[in-house]
Structure formats: structure tokens, C-alpha cells
Amino acid sequence: MKIGFLPTLFFFLFISSVSISQNAVQDSIMLRKIYTASLTEGKSYEWLDYLSNEIGGRLSGSIEAENAVKYTEAQLKELGLDKVWLQPVMVPKWTRGFKEYAYIETSNGEKTVTEICALGGSVATPSLGIKAEIVEVKGLDELAALGKEKLAGKIVFFNRPMQADLIQTFEAYGGCVDQRYAGAAEAGKYGALGVIVRSMNLRLDDYPHTGAMSYGDTPVSQRIPAAAISTNGAEYLSSLLKLQPNLLFYFKQNCKTFDDVQSYNVIGEITGSTNPNEYMVVGGHLDSWDLADGSHDDGAGCVQSMEVLRLFKKIGYKPKHTIRVVLFMNEENGLRGGTKYAEEVKRKGEKHLFALESDAGGFTPRGFSFQTDAANFKKAQSWQSLFKPYLIHSFEKGHGGSDIGPLEGNIDVIAGLRPDSQRYFDYHHAANDTFDAVNKRELELGAATMASLVYLFDTYGTK
Known part of the structure; x- marks a missing residue:
């Protein structure tokens, strides 16, 4: 090795470390903006209140499910997204009766x-x-x-x-x-x-x-x-x-059980500024069981996903990639919505890089689970320190989500929000899964956590 090469090497290493440090500071500031906006000016709890208390249980094929489609479509349009549309999907219709x-x-x-x-x-x-x-x-x-x-x-x-x-x-x-x-x-x-x-x-x-x-x-x-x-x-x-x-x-x-009926996935997007034909998805499932209003499963995930795009608009963040919110229909008794979305992605040849799902309740967020390769998991782990001030730093490999699962094989990273799950099955699919069981602050922390991970993958991309 030539001696004169060493100063040059040290110089580039120094510049690289300074750049990494500056990025970490900028990312930390951005996450703080996201959490502040969600906790002080959030809309997720208000949306959940209406979805739960005005519409109620949203069993696939029911009038309540269709009312939820109309409501969430209208709310996404009010956000001024670049595009909002309904994706038709045939779903089963089963009724409980007396x-x-x-x-x-x-x-x-x-x-x-x-x-x-x-x-x-x-x-x-x-x-x-x-x-x-x-x-x-x-x-x-x-x-x-x-x-x-x-x-x-x-x-x-x-x-x-x-x-x-x-x-x-x-x-x-x-x-x-x-x-x-x-x-x-x-x-x-x-x-x-x-x-x-x-x-x-x-x-x-x-x-x-x-x-x-x-x-x-x-x-x-x-x-x-x-x-x-x-x-x-x-x-x-x-x-x-x-x-x-x-x-x-x-x-x-x-x-x-009746014949299948038509319903819809509700989709909205912010077009990417530099990579508009590369997509990142955030979502939850709009249907629920009929015994209650489905606030934890999965009204919480839907409104948190909607909030991700609203937060980006609120803080003036312009994503590089096209960010979509997808409210999937029929996760509970058929997975028709998630399957249909994946089929359309494949048919249209859309390039999806990242998908994040919230379907584990509106409790305090603890971290994420990732379905991806070693390189992308390592990238995600490098961001744990950014989440640690919020006590959210459990990053593990594991199941990302049922509705985004059908995208596997045509996407780089599938991730799932992981809230504290100790109380989740007290409410899961039961008559007590109601709005009063959801804590406003916990719900808003979850929305901010999702937005933060989307921001990081949008900023740095996938491998």
C-alpha cells in the first residue's frame, strides 16, 4: 500500500461517518415531527370513533361493511391524496341470525x-x-x-x-x-x-x-x-x-351462508416524487366480526394506516416512492381483499418494494416483525436506535400480515406493526371489542410508529 493513500482513505472514512451522523440527526428530527403531529393533532381516534360507534361491526357482505367503504373513501378524498379509488372484490356473505x-x-x-x-x-x-x-x-x-x-x-x-x-x-x-x-x-x-x-x-x-x-x-x-x-x-x-x-x-x-357479493378494497395514494412507479403499502382490514364494532380488530389498523398518509401531508413530507394506503376487505373469513390486491399488482406488473400491516390491536407499539432477506432485515435493525426513545425497539423476523402476505415473492420487505399483545386476545373476535377498549394515546403512538418506518424505507429504499 502506498503511504500517500492512507490520508485519502481516512478522509473518505471521516466524510462517510459525518454523513451517517448527519442522516441520523435528520431522521431523529423527522421522527419527532411525526410523533408530535400524531400525538397532538392526530385524526386516527376520531376516525375510529365514527367507524366503531356510527357504523359498527363490519362483517363482509353486510351493509355496515359497505358503509365503512363509503366512509373511508370519503375521508381519504378529504385528505387531498393524489388518487383514491375502490378495487372491486367478491366476498362471502354469512349471517349469524338470531x-x-x-x-x-x-x-x-x-x-x-x-x-x-x-x-x-x-x-x-x-x-x-x-x-x-x-x-x-x-x-x-x-x-x-x-x-x-x-x-x-x-x-x-x-x-x-x-x-x-x-x-x-x-x-x-x-x-x-x-x-x-x-x-x-x-x-x-x-x-x-x-x-x-x-x-x-x-x-x-x-x-x-x-x-x-x-x-x-x-x-x-x-x-x-x-x-x-x-x-x-x-x-x-x-x-x-x-x-x-x-x-x-x-x-x-x-x-x-348466501352467495358471494361484491365489495371493495379502499385505496388511496400519494404519488412518489422521484420513483412514482415504485410502491410502498400500508394497510389494515376494514371488515370485522359482527359481535362488536371491531375497534381493535381491525378498526385500529385501518385508521392508523390512513393516518400515515395524513401525517405525511401534515408535516409536508413528499415521499420519493408512491405511498399507498389499502383498507382490505374480507380478511376475517376469506382473505379475498388481500388476494385480489396481490393479483392486480401482478397483472399490472407494479413494482412493490415494501408493505406494512397493522392487525394486532391498537395497544402500545413495541416494534415490528419482518418477512425479508438478511440484507433488508439488517437495514431495518440499523434504525432501532431511532425508535428507542419511544420505547419501541423490538425488531424481529416473523409474520408480517395476512392481507399483505399474498405479495410475498413480488416484494422486498413485508412488515407488521407489533403492539403489546398481552391483552389482545381478551377482545379478539368477541362482543367486548368496542371503542371504549382502545386507548387514544396508544392508538396514536402506533400510527406514528408506522409512519416512521414508512418514512425510513422511503428515504433509504430496500436492497
């Missing part, structure tokens, strides 16, 4: 009413309901071990609770949701008359939690009804079965 009814009957004829709700997509019971002996199992393996001899003509009670010692509550959810999703299809193979499933909830309470289920390829004539029972109800039923194994369970539900 409130479900259930009771436990002991050998001496004593009846105890218990709280249940039909699982989304379930068939109805016969008009007079179903009454039969009930058999408790902890999962699909135990169901198969019992077989037709012990299950035919009976109601199956799936009672595997979420694993309480898992800190990551979504991991606990994933560990037992198969009994809700596939329980009826599997129990029907052994001649069971119906299925009752313990609610996916870490807390003991009286709220039954609905959610999607599937019959797979089971013929319509052979499908059996499925309902969720509250965790308190499940505990009581299980304890009573230990004393009286032959007790009876009765339930009646009136749900119905």
Missing part, C-alpha cells in the same frame, strides 16, 4: 344456560336445536383416537386452552386455533352431531369468541354446526363432565 342459545343439562334434569356464539361460516342447527351427550377432547389427535364408536351421535367439546406460559400470545393462539378452524370438519367424519370449541382467550370471562372455521371438502349435506363457548363456560362444562360424564348439552343457532 342470538344463539345453549344450556348444560345434568342427569337430574337441571339446566344451566351458558354463553356460546356460532363460528363464522358454520351451518345452522336444526330448527329445534341439538341435544346430545358431549365428549371432551383436547385436540384433533385425541378426536381421531376416540374414533366413530365413541363420537357418533354426540357433540364434541374441544377444550385445549391457549398456553398461558408463552409470552408471545400469538404463538399461544396459533397453538390451539386448529380446533376452531378444522374441528367441525374432523368431528363430522366420525359421525358427531355438532362441535363446541373453547374460546381463543387467555382470560377467564363470559365472552364467547367467534372466528373463521372451514369444512374443507365436506359436502354441504354432511356439515355439522360449530360454536364457541366462553372460557368460564368451558371451565364449568369440563369440571361438570368429570362428575357426570353422561350429561347433555343443547344448543341452537340460526346462521346462514
